[in-house]
Amino acid sequence: MVTITVPLVLTSPRDDAMQLYRAFKGFGCDTAAKITKRLSSELSGDVKKAVLLWLPDPATRDATILRDALSGDVIDLKAATEVICSRTQAQIQQVKQIYHALFGVYLENDIELQAKDDHKKLLLAYVSAIRYEGPEVDRGMADQDAKHLYKAGEKKLGTDEKAFIRIFSERSCSHLLAVNASYRNMYGNSLKKAIKSETSGLFEFGLLSILQSAENPAKFFAKRLHKAMEGMGTNDTTLIRIIVTRAEIDMQYIKAEYHKKHRKSLNDAVHKETSGNYRSFLLSLLGPNHP
Numbered sequence: 001m002v003t004i005t006v007p008l009v010l011t012s013p014r015d016d017a018m019q020l021y022r023a024f025k026g027f028g029c030d031t032a033a034k035i036t037k038r039l040s041s042e043l044s045g046d047v048k049k050a051v052l053l054w055l056p057d058p059a060t061r062d063a064t065i066l067r068d069a070l071s072g073d074v075i076d077l078k079a080a081t082e083v084i085c086s087r088t089q090a091q092i093q094q095v096k097q098i099y100h101a102l103f104g105v106y107l108e109n110d111i112e113l114q115a116k117d118d119h120k121k122l123l124l125a126y127v128s129a130i131r132y133e134g135p136e137v138d139r140g141m142a143d144q145d146a147k148h149l150y151k152a153g154e155k156k157l158g159t160d161e162k163a164f165i166r167i168f169s170e171r172s173c174s175h176l177l178a179v180n181a182s183y184r185n186m187y188g189n190s191l192k193k194a195i196k197s198e199t200s201g202l203f204e205f206g207l208l209s210i211l212q213s214a215e216n217p218a219k220f221f222a223k224r225l226h227k228a229m230e231g232m233g234t235n236d237t238t239l240i241r242i243i244v245t246r247a248e249i250d251m252q253y254i255k256a257e258y259h260k261k262h263r264k265s266l267n268d269a270v271h272k273e274t275s276g277n278y279r280s281f282l283l284s285l286l287g288p289n290h291p
């Protein structure tokens with residue numbers, strides 16, 4: 001049985017790895033591969049899932065999550081959508097390469113096999129599109145896009161999904177935010193409301209994920225975490241995925257957003273929903289408990 005005593009504050013990924021290495025007693029100077037093997041055999045359940053997902057680099061984590069979600073025992077299209085629609089173009093490029101190297105298939109193939117209809121088209125467009133990610137915005141073009149979305153959605157009986165797919169997969173974050181603002185200025189309604197009334201299911205979730213990630217990724221993930229813990233029971237797959245993949249990226253902001261919205265700390269919420277080594281591990285990835 002392994003006892004996990006993970007340090008309270010994890011700093012850089014490299015330090016994390018060293019700390020974790022020491023945290024598992026009795027590993028001596030084993031190689032990383034040996035450690036992984038032993039962790040795999042000595043841990044079980046949710047803590048095993050979390051630790052094994054956390055060991056590799058971020059792009060490998062994402063590739064592993066996506067492969068699992070698209071071809072594992074339980075197909076989880078929502079998880080795949082959340083990951084794809086919240087990553088930058090550069091991150092997706094890297095994930096696609098690793099995906100192919102590790103699993104011998106293209107990410108696009110697995111999306112093609114599992115997703116359907118407009119949701120599939122959106123994901124395929126999003127992982128293939130070349131998005132410029134700079135901060136500049138062409139106001140005129142943002143107005144045009146807002147007009148296209150209005151014509152394709154609220155103004156029309158039925159919806160022209162192609163316009164939504166094109167704009168949401170090809171435009172930069174800054175541009176989408178400008179489109180969001182133009183939409184409000186020109187039509188008085190929010191783009192989010194338009195998406196909600198014009199689309200549904202995973203397609204809607206994908207579009208909203210892209211829009212919310214463009215504006216404030218930390219708020220998006222805080223919301224997802226709240227969803228995973230609300231009501232009876234906990235969605236541990238989601239909890240693990242988000243805490244492990246965001247720990248080194250924007251966890252402090254996610255914690256702040258969570259606290260702002262729910263008036264309690266994310267640490268306390270996670271503490272309440274988990275136990276044992278699993279709890280210790282997730283809490284150590286969250287870092288100090290202050291709002």
Ligand SMILES: *[C@@H]1O[C@H](CO)[C@@H](O)[C@H](O)[C@H]1NC(C)=O
Binds near residue numbers: 078238
């Ligand atoms: C957990 O969340 C995922 C989305 O990431 C969802 O697809 C799945 O159905 C949820 N599981 C349960 C048991 O609610």
Ligand SMILES: *[C@@H]1O[C@H](CO)[C@@H](O)[C@H](O)[C@H]1NC(C)=O
Binds near residue numbers: 181192211
């Ligand atoms: C979009 O615009 C609305 C209305 O101006 C605003 O409330 C919202 O925060 C903006 N961003 C997103 C992602 O909806």
